[in-house]
């Protein structure tokens with residue numbers, strides 16, 4: 001049987017195979033990814049964790065088509081990103097991928113409603129009003145639609161960014177430290193939104209974080225160390241994630257490392 005081309009419930013929304021990323025060359029070369037193979041299941045919320053410099057952001061950027069791999073392959077659904085020219089890659093990112101960054105990256109001159117629909121407007125598409133309406137309710141922004149970003153709290157701004165990321169019904173939303181600029185209460189709300197969007201609307205979310213509490217909102221955590229995938233954890237709790245992270249201190253060995 002040939003590989004199915006449509007997504008099934010257990011399909012992978014994004015994956016990398018044998019991903020190698022080398023920055024620079026010669027003596028100063030850094031092997032940020034050293035043969036990582038990992039899949040992100042459709043309809044799930046996955047967190048990427050690991051010590052500083054372990055390659056989390058590099059993995060996310062390469063999986064999302066924001067950067068290219070030195071070796072190996074990255075796929076969104078069945079599309080091999082390495083097979084796309086710049087124009088097609090730009091279109092794929094616009095049509096099939098959503099992004100949430102630590103710095104909210106809203107357009108200051110546009111109001112909330114305009115920020116949310118910006119990717120759809122830029123694509124020249126017609127908004128799906130029903131979907132947008134539901135999204136605005138999910139992120140709790142209905143009474144702020146005509147405000148500009150500067151009139152919102154940080155948590156509200158990030159909720160706008162989450163709504164914008166999901167507005168075009170992307171296959172996968174990548175989030176890079178989305179709660180890094182938020183207090184724990186606002187951060188918790190944003191994480192719940194990401195989880196709800198993944199589970200209720202069958203969207204896939206992949207989040208880079210260094211925070212075990214944030215990772216505990218995910219369905220699964222994948223752990224990187226020194227550019228390699230070293231572990232996966234289903235149904236994480238903050239304590240279990242913290243214990244796993246402690247095992248990285250001093251050694252990145254995965255055999256018999258006992259948390260203190």
Ligand SMILES: Nc1ncnc2c1ncn2[C@@H]1O[C@H](COP(=O)(O)OP(=O)(O)OP(=O)(O)O)[C@@H](O)[C@H]1O
Pocket residue numbers: 023024030031032050051052053054055056057058059210
């Ligand atoms: N543009 C670049 N040029 C050279 N080296 C880079 C570049 N970007 C990242 N690196 C290096 O690649 C390695 C992985 O970096 P990356 O940012 O992916 O790690 P990270 O796990 O996201 O770290 P952090 O948690 O500190 O953000 C690090 O050694 C980093 O110094």
